[in-house]
Amino acid sequence: MSTPTLDKDSAAADAAETGASHLITVTFRIRRFNPEISEDASWEDFQLQIDPKERVLDALHKIKWELDGSLTFRRSCAHGICGSDAMRINGRNRLACKTLIKDINPEKPITVEAIKGLTVLKDLVVDMEPFFQAYRDVMPFLITTGNEPTRERRQSAEDRERFDDTTKCILCAACTSSCPVFWNDGQYFGPAAIVNAHRFIFDSRDEGGEQRLEILNDKDGVWRCRTTFNCTDACPRGIEVTKAIQEVKRALITRRF
Structure with missing residues (x-):
């Protein structure tokens, strides 16, 4: 008796269709600044298909890797530990790696800009x-x-x-x-x-x-x-x-x- 098998191309197509069904179209409105081009900052819109359970950092990666390689921002661990990707998202300071797209009203353009009070060097990067x-x-x-201790400095749990x-x-x-x-x-x-x-x-x-x-x-x-x-x-x-x-x-x- 033969074992039933799925056509590989058909399975791949079904998987792609299932995955695509979870995607939504989101507009990211990013405040761009490049001192080598202009002294003024301006807003630029990027539209992309993305899973709403993804993070804003994932969207920025997608924009940089697929739409505009000149987009500049800081990030490192991508898990809310290094703190390097702080930015203003929809008018509030957040970490891009901890902010889910679904939590910030993706039906409207999502604004992303550099944090305030520090000089902007380029796009979302400030002078820290x-x-x-x-x-x-x-x-x-x-x-x-006093002298260097020969054992650890003990401390109570209360202290x-x-x-x-x-x-x-x-x-x-x-x-x-x-x-x-x-x-x-x-x-x-x-x-x-x-x-x-x-x-x-x-x-x-x-x-x-x-x-x-x-x-x-x-x-x-x-x-x-x-x-x-x-x-x-x-x-x-x-x-x-x-x-x-x-x-x-x-x-x-x-x-x-």
Whole structure:
């Protein structure tokens, strides 16, 4: 008895048709900027067939690889860990690799542009140096005195819990570039720098808390925060950024941390 088999071409066609049935037509409206061509930015539309369960980063890849190789953006891990693909999607700061197309109303054009408050170098790429300089300025490392220990510095679970939330920062700049104070004055340290200072100020093993507090007590420091909660809303890791900033303010007043 012969075994029934499917014609390979027919099976492939059926599979292609089934796959295509899941695709929808989406328009991506991307803010383009190339200083070698023009000093002005402009919007450009790209229309493509894509599965709505795909991510915005997948769509950007498809545009770059199939429609316009000059489209420029940053990305690395594509899993929400590196933080390099932060951008404004439909007017909100998000990670392109974590934003599903189906969740952002694909029936209308999806707008994609660079994050605000930092100089745009090309298309969706901004100059991150001011952001990282503020991060470096708050001394984001453990400061201790005395001899080098011969064993690990132990810490209780309760002490670790005190600053656990702010250890989640991936330096994507989504919080800082959502802050209206930072938009108006790039000298402000910004939420991300304060969050990373918080992570060490409240670490029981650290001895540099006073130094960091004095840095953040500067006119461009923590007192510039207007508590708009934009930063908390923008954080892709769910960090309570505004709460952390308020705790640093309280520590400055009470000198208890």
